[in-house]
Amino acid sequence: MTNGKDRIAEAKRSSGAYGCVECGKCVAVCPMAEMYTNFSIEMSPRGIIKKTLTGNDIILDENIWYCTECNAGTDVCPQGVSCRDLIRYLKEIAIEKYAVKDIKYCTRCGKQFLSIPVKNFVFGRLKEEPPNVLNILELCPSCRREMYMLRNA
Amino acid sequence: MQEQVTEKNNIITLEDLRPRREEKKTFSDYFMPRRHSGILFDPKKCTGCGTCEMVCSLRNVSKIAPASASIEVLRDEENGKNFAILCQHCRKPLCIEACPTRAIEKGEDGIVWINKLFCVECGLCIMACPEAAPLRDPITEEVNKCDLCEGDPLCVEYCPAGALTFTKGKKIRWIKGLRWSVQTISFLLLAVILVGTFCSLKAGALSLSCPAGILQNIASSGTIVLVWILSAFLILGLTILAGRFFCGWICPFGFFLDLVDKITPKKIGWPSFLKSRMAKYGILAGAVGGSCAFGFQAFCPVCPIGSICRSYGATGTLNGANLGIMAVLAGLEVGEWRVWCRYFCPVGALLALFAKIGLIKIVIGANQCKKFSCIQCAEVCPMGIIDADKLREGISPVIRMTECITCMRCIDRCPYGAAKLRFRWQKAVPGNIEL
Amino acid sequence: MKLFDNFYNMKVGIVDLSESSSAVVPLDDQIIAEKIGGVAVNEDLFKRYEDDDPLILGVGPLTGSFAPASCLSVATFLSPQTGNLCHVPLMLRIGPEMKFSGIDFLVIKGSTSQLKILHIEKGTIQVFSAEYLVKLAVPEAVQTLRKKIRHSRSIILAGPAADNGVFHAAVSMGVWGSLDKSGLAYWMASKGLKAIVFNGTGGLPFSHDNLAMGRKMVKDIVSFNRFRKEGFITILDRIGVESEVKKIIVKSKKKDLACYNCPFPCMSYVEFNWRDPRLKESPKIKEGTFLLDHTGFTAMARKRQADALVLMKECLNLGLDTSAVAELLPQEGTLETSLDFISDMAKADDENQVAENLYQGDIPLDKYVLFGSGIPPISPGDAEVDSSFWGKRVAMSMILGVCPILMLLFPNIHIANLLKFITVKNDDLESLQAIISSRIQSILMD
Structure with missing residues (x-):
């Protein structure tokens, strides 16, 4: 197993993070601005790329867990930096290296499928729904489909 | 518009840019139901061949690529079941709520679709859907969801087993009209034209009688008259045949409560200690016991069904005391529908006992x-x-x-x-x- | 624009088990132009790698397309049972998944002492160790595999019987069993190959004409006068099985199932209640099993009519060939002794028992064995066709990559109509037809 520094360097290389010119286009389109009231530059893709390039404690940073891994930032980047891939790699490394609390596990199969801040956002939007619907949302998508089949087929 | 927004808090949110379309109830909605199209799936007929996935993927990626389709056929290897996961086009879609960019819209025709212009492929709709019906393309990572092919779904057309059917929903609701007319006619008959009739209406030797009233009669007088039982069985027999048909279609007080509900469509709900469906059986037992003890029909004087029949006197005057009972019970309707019928009505309780063995x-x-x-x-x-x-x-x-x-x-x-x-x-x- | 561009990825995967290495090389245009695909190309590749005793998996041009029942892939290898070349059809979703996973043909050579899994996805082949699957019953093995390797959509698995070196082991496609009766599982186990997993995420280009043509063909099939939707029973009907055997299924059938893009469901899922006699005071339980192997079930039902479904399930779980088990089962016996016999057979403690193929029918035996002795001997029943019809029909469908069972059931599907999926030009059609008939002859060695 390679150590953390190498893995982060690999993540930076493969996502093209070195090419970042800090134009801020990704911040402009980032849906997190709409999702979280505490959206800040540290949380934005630009901030995370910058922190990844300058320091190593990015894995411990809780800001990476707010990301929904959408395609918006990657789509608009003039330099072809994939912030989606970068954050995905960072999360993978964090999960492997530390016991991460920011992850939601499926209550049926135990697979990790969502980070807690994103889950809180979804549940916050759906807070008017009855509790049994929200219980179903505790399952990972494939388990949900399976449960649905078992009940209805 | 722009000016106002800036004055407020300097931040333009999605609400300002693309406000949510609000469902407006038009005048015609009261007469014609709004039709919701959708695809129905019959798991019994599905053979799991996956033709639906093939044709669906044509629309998404212009290729035969079952993995990129908006419909997924699950094949359960333990129980031999097949199930197609596809969007149900909910009445109140959770995905619309969860989408951070408001890319998902529900059109006038009831079709929920993803506007690819705004979709950022974050996948939160998958997380918010109880069925996880939006599917992620494994290669392009795009999120695809059934949009009913804009009203002519390919999967339905090509399913060789006929397991998928396309429906536009019901056109007319004829039961509604029929019930309201039957209710109106029986109300007029029982409460206005034939005065004081429901409790006991003579027709030769037999009479159409309230079964609960007959029960109280028997209890108070201590004698059983065969004609009474036969006349009670006119309604009890109807109940065995058609359930509590009387309560829903004939009862004048039920009709009155239905009218009240038209005025108070929003319900605040009653606390749960009030809501015991067993209470009506208690009242029925109390009425019979009371009749036994006092020697007269204990409940009938305050019975709302009887009250409504008696409130309109033979001379055309309205009976104040009887109207009072109706007003109090109508007030209860603020909390729930048909509160009296649900929890208290002893006539309903007696009918319920017979509906239990109904056909x-x-x-x-x-x-x-x-x-x-x-x-x-x-x-x-x-x-x-x-x-x-x-x-x-x-x-x-x-x-x-x-x-x-x-x-x-x-x-x-x-x-x-x-x-x-x-x-x-x-x-x-x-x-x-x-x- | 070449004729077959829309039907192949033009890739061949080559796996060397002894080095755990894999490579993906481009497929020669010339082979496809000469041999069209399926068994014909498989044979060619087999000759090329003959010294390594390879296993070739291949698909036809129509596999995965809108042609009806385009579900076929063919496994070609030297059968340990006959010593001759043998083509085993693999249906369900294996053909299309293989094509959509990015390769058209897979050559597996070499052997290893440690069990291996091949995982094929997005045009790359990975070799994993399969130690955690050893001697697990088929359903458990499939479940473990699906958990371990995400997105394992199609699985070819050699069951625990094959691990034990049983001669009459059969491969299982998922948990469904297969039509393999010529030792594919035995071959796989002897080379150290436990499972092949396909994850077909890719796709094929399509044309609207093909979509309409497929539609029309399905309509033709449905309008065929002998089309009856009775699932498994229809096939039993057509191979002339007595009504007592059919009754077993009629009672317990739950659902009919079909392979990829097949309008005619020929498999069934059945449920039955039984009490395990080997356990003391076991409750009566409801269990279900897939029926896919028509001839195997018939043989089993003729021997043990009352317990046929239970014994079928046991064979599927252990990865045994039902026909061979049915032949080897002693003439008389209770459910308990039969179950014991099967589990003993799956262990192969003493020497391997070998069943003689006692097939007696109208179809020439050598043709029947050539195609894995599992394809039901459906005769078209018309006077004008001769006894060679079966072989020609099967060979044709194995070249094109469509299910031979559907082709045998509905003789009104003409070759020319199937070839129209590839091209609609008259000149090309004629030359294709000529190639196909010469290929059929060379495969059948007539």
């Missing part, structure tokens, strides 16, 4: 039902006996015929024909699996 039942089949996405039947049920939670989970609910007043609102309202009237010996629709 018919109402079933809501999970196969045709669209589960969490619709639940209109539970919303329109005046007795509140359709378990919305069960429906949301996709389990077809058991409907207790003792509480059901056979008003058939659920049958009328269901756009997909899932609620049905059945004889009690007929097989219940599959889908009653409890997990």
